[in-house]
Amino acid sequence: MKWKTLQHNGILFPPAYEAHGIKIKIKGENVDLNLNQEEMAYQWAKKKDTPYAQDKVFQKNFTEDFAKTLPAKFKNISYQDIDFSHAYKIVDKEKDLREMMTKEEKKALALKRKELREKLVQKYGKAIMDGKEVDVANYMAEPPGIFIGRGDHPLRGRWKPRVTAKDVTLNLGKEAKVPEGNWGKIVHDNDSMWLAGWTDYLTEKRKYVWLADTAGLKQDRDKAKYEKAVKLSKEIEKIKERIVKDMKSKDPKISRIATVCYLIYRTAMRVGDEKDPDEADTVGATTLRKEHINITENTIEFDFLGKDSVRWQETVKAEGNDKQFQENLKKLIQNKKPKDEIFEDITSRHVNAYYSSIVSGLTAKVFRTYLATTMVKNYLKEHDNIKGKTPNEKLYHAKLANLEAAIMCNHKRTIPKTYEDALQKKRDTLKNIAKEQPWKKTMDALKKAEAMEAKTDAQKKNKAKKIKTLNEQIKKQKEKHSERAEKLQLQIDLSEKTKDYNLGTSLRNYIDPRIFKAWTNEVGVEWEKLYTAALQKKFLWVQNEKVLWSELAKN
DNA sequence: TACCGGACTTAGGAACTGCTCT
C-alpha cells in the first residue's frame, strides 16, 4: 500500500486546434479539410524545416495516416502527390510575426503564458496525498501530433491522435470527490503511485500522470534506490567472486548467465529486455548479437546501438578476471551467425534472479547506480589536493568527476550545431582578456601619487594613505581580472572534455547526491552550485542525512 | 518457459528562461 487517501483535480487537456484556413491540393485537385485533417497538415508544416521532413519513412508513415482520413479515392496517394505549400506559407508567416514582435510584445506574451501556467498549476498541479499537499509532475494530457521516435523507429511520422477524458482513468482515494469530467474510469488503487493514465492510441503503451520528484513518496523511493547501491558496494567482493566462479561452471547455462552478469558489472551496460518488433532495433547485455562484438588478442570491442539508439562503443582490455570473460565470449560466438544473440536463451529475468540469489533485491540496474556513484567517489578521493584551490576550480573538479560517471553510463549527446563556433568565441575572448590591463589607469594614478611632493607631515600622511589605497585597488583589479580569465579557461576546458557527453542524466539519476554533499562540505564549496533548483528539490531528502566525507571515503 | 502488459525509472533533445556581456 502506497497511500491511504488521495485527492486531486484530474488532468488538463490541451486546447482544441484552431482553424488556420489551410488549403491543400492532392494531384493538383483542391481538397477541403475538416478540423482534424487541417490539424494534421498544420503539424506536418511545422516540421518542414527539420531533418524529419526529408526522411522517407517519416513521409510515408505520415502520408498513410493522413490518407486514411481522406475520401476513398485518395487511399493510395504518395507523399509527392500532396501540395502543402499553403500550409508552409501559413507556418512561415506565423514565424515571421513572432520574430517581428517588439520587445514589449514578447515580454507581455511571456507574462501572459506565465500567468496562465500559474493559474493551471493552482488547479491541476497539486494533489493531496495522506493529508499532505504534493506537486503533480505532468498534469496535462499529451497533445496530438506527429510521432517522433528515436533512431530508426518504424512508427516515426505516424499520427498520434488526441486523448479525451473518456480515454482517461483517474486514480483517487475512495473518500475523494471525483473531479468534474466525462472520465473513462475511476479507480481507487492505493498500491499505485499514478494519478491518471490512458493508453496511447498509436504505440498502445500506457501513459501516466505522476507526482513530482518533490513528493515524499518519490523522495523515499529515490533514497531507497541509492541504499540498494550502498548494499551492493558492501557485498561487491562476494558478488564478484561468485560470478567469476560461475563463469567457469560446467553447466553451460549457469556459465552464460554469469558471463552476462560479469559484462554488466564490468561495463555498466543495461540488461537488455525483450522488445517489440515495431520499435527501433536496440540492444543491451542479454540481447547483444555476435555482430556487436569483436574479440582480438587481448581486447573485447563492443559496438552497438543501446537505449535511444545511442551508439555504445567500448573496448575492454582483457586482464585478470576479464580473461575468463573473454574466453567465454569467444566460445559463445564460435558457431554463431552475425545476427545470432550471444547469450541465446538468457533473459533479463535470469540475470535478475541470479543477482538476487546472491544479494536479495539486487537487479541489473543497481550496477549502473553503483558504478556511477563509485566512479565519482573514487575520482574525488584520488584528486584530493583541492582544498587550497578557488571555488571555480573546485566546481570544475566536481564536474570532471561527474563526467567520469557519464562516460561510464555512456550518456552521449549529439554535438550542438554551434559547438565549434561557441568554443572559438570563448578562446578569442580569453585571448583578449589576457591582453587587457584594467588596472592600468589605477597604475598611472599610483605613479602620479608617488611623484607627488609632500613636505608637511600631514601631506606625507595623506600621500602614504593614497598610495596604500591605490595599491589595494590594483590588487583587487588584478584578482578580478585573473579570476575572470581562470573561470573562462576552466569553462573552455570543460566544454572540450564534455563535448559529446551529457552530465545531467548521471547527476539526476545515478550519482548518490550524498557523495557531492559530503565532498562539498569537506572542501568548502556550495553544494547548490552543482545542482539546479529543480535537482535541489529532488534531493531534498539529502538535507536530513548526516554525511561525512571522511566516513564515505573510507570505502 | 513463453508471452503479455502494467507500473515505474531513465533518457536525449526541444523549448524556454533568465543571466552575462557589450
Added chain:
DNA sequence: AGAGCAGTTCCTAAGTCCGGTA
C-alpha cells in the same frame, strides 16, 4: 538596455522490472 546564448525545465519516448496467465 538589449542581444545572444548557456543553463534549465519540459516533454514524452524508451528503458527496467515484475506479476499474471497459459
